[in-house]
Amino acid sequence: MAGPSQPVLATLGADVVLSCQLEPAADVTESTMEWSRSDLSPRFVHLRRDGMEFLVNQHPLYVGRTYLSPGRLKQGDLSLRLSSVRLSDQGTYRCDVPGKASVEVHLHVGGAPATVAVSAEAGQSRGGVLLGCESAGWYPEPELLWLDAEGKPVSAGPSQTHRGPDGLYAISSRVTVEKRTSNTLSCRVQQSNISQSRTAEFSFKVEESKDPSGSAARVTAVLVLAAAVIVWFSCFFGWWKLKATSRSDEKPKKEEEEEEFPKQTTGMEDLEEKQRLAEDLKESQEEEKDLVGVIEMLKKLEKELVKSGKNKKSELQEVERKMEENHKELQKGSRKFQKMKAEKKAFILEEQQELDGKKKDLEKFLQLTEDRAEEVKKTIEVITRQRDGAGADRVEVQSENLDQ
Incomplete structure (x- = not known):
């Protein structure tokens, strides 16, 4: 039984396929096979017995979201399609054909919002212009960076993070930049585990006549x-x-x-x-x-x-x-x-x-x-x-x- 060598990365709300291939390939359309998670009760994610879908004992979290292709089962492909991925889907899955073989598949779930918001918070201070940046809807917890026009990091205070009831993270940060005739600053929020990043740019001018x-x-x-x-x-x-x-x-x-x-x-x-x-x-x-x-x-x-x-x-x-x-x-x-x-x-x-x-x-x-x-x-x-x-x-x- 062969499965992915690396953890599978899924994006919140999207569909993902958990690979599982019987080796050597054989028709398993009439066989009993199951996908399960040992940390759940009941543990069944998807179950077939004697060539029939047997979903009576399927865990409620997966009802209506799992699918096995009958055509692929004839080729020994037991890959499971999981739709509308949730944070609760993250975990270790077991693909098992009783009496033949089994394999574990690790699923990681990540999420990133569409945008990042950057805005001037409260005008100008003695040291410069105060900017704020915030972004919500991340998983796992992201990091936030301020960058100047040349892409170099700008020193700022520690970021503030908060995890909401939905399990997603929100992050925010503020920075004061020097007063110049013009300036450009970028706020980048990124999550390296899921290879996702979002960047927002903020350009402003300081009116010298106000000073x-x-x-x-x-x-x-x-x-x-x-x-x-x-x-x-x-x-x-x-x-x-x-x-x-x-x-x-x-x-x-x-x-x-x-x-x-x-x-x-x-x-x-x-x-x-x-x-x-x-x-x-x-x-x-x-x-x-x-x-x-x-x-x-x-x-x-x-x-x-x-x-x-x-x-x-x-x-x-x-x-x-x-x-x-x-x-x-x-x-x-x-x-x-x-x-x-x-x-x-x-x-x-x-x-x-x-x-x-x-x-x-x-x-x-x-x-x-x-x-x-x-x-x-x-x-x-x-x-x-x-x-x-x-x-x-x-x-x-x-x-x-x-x-x-």
């Missing part, structure tokens, strides 16, 4: 520049105003000198005086032109501060929205990954703490930006008002001098 650290540096630079420009321009405008005032004082002083020391002026002296006044007017116009350019620069700086403030408001709203989502998640709990519920809660709490810190930083930056923008705006108003007044006085004085 306020980069924009914070830019806003800080703008704020420092604004403060420096305000200080510098205050000094510049003080000097410009002092110079304009000194020019306006020249006429009264000269008149006093002429009253004290009257003299007769010539035509040549009048021409020189007019040339000097023309040069002073040109110099004043150039200084005013520079002043207008600085005011324009301040206006651009004010615009940049207002824009930065709007961006900070948007980031602050996004942080507040995420904090509200996490709060709701903590309130309702999660029915998914029950054995990892405590770990997930700890992650959400950690993220909440991080978001709270970001919120405080954004509020601080926003307030500082608004204050600097207001300072720049007031500076522009004061400088413009004083420039217009000083310019009018200077033009009046110079016009009078030219008329003389």
Whole structure:
């Protein structure tokens, strides 16, 4: 009697053939033969007596699921077809023709689901992006691996396994991966005993705009520049105003000198005086032109501060929205990954703490930006008002001098 030299592997739900061949081959259609399992009671899986199916004592687990081919029995082939394989079918079977020969066949049963699910669990943490992977319907117990884009293993915590009432295993795992512009990670669940594996790939992008650290540096630079420009321009405008005032004082002083020391002026002296006044007017116009350019620069700086403030408001709203989502998640709990519920809660709490810190930083930056923008705006108003007044006085004085 010949049977398979290696254990037979069957897949859950499929059909399997347990081989058994009489040697030398002989017709056993009229013989008594049986398939049995010693660990069952009754032990009969399939029974024939005197050429007839005798299934009265067949074990209930196999009713309607076993078949022997009459045509093959004529050739001494006693192979048993077992349909709709179950976990309970795993075991050692005995093919026996009483008085002739017998052989044992070992049946292993395995199962693998059609898919593996990978998803982002709770957004982003300080260390990166948290991913979860789960797969159910395995037998025997499988193993789970995380792989990077190059197929190299990624370090992760221990997997969680659970065996359900149906005897099948469910496995799940979580991993935190670095924040990058883009990343690809695969979750592979495999069972080497049954040569089965399932893989799911997860690709994601980390939006750098959500991280306020980069924009914070830019806003800080703008704020420092604004403060420096305000200080510098205050000094510049003080000097410009002092110079304009000194020019306006020249006429009264000269008149006093002429009253004290009257003299007769010539035509040549009048021409020189007019040339000097023309040069002073040109110099004043150039200084005013520079002043207008600085005011324009301040206006651009004010615009940049207002824009930065709007961006900070948007980031602050996004942080507040995420904090509200996490709060709701903590309130309702999660029915998914029950054995990892405590770990997930700890992650959400950690993220909440991080978001709270970001919120405080954004509020601080926003307030500082608004204050600097207001300072720049007031500076522009004061400088413009004083420039217009000083310019009018200077033009009046110079016009009078030219008329003389």
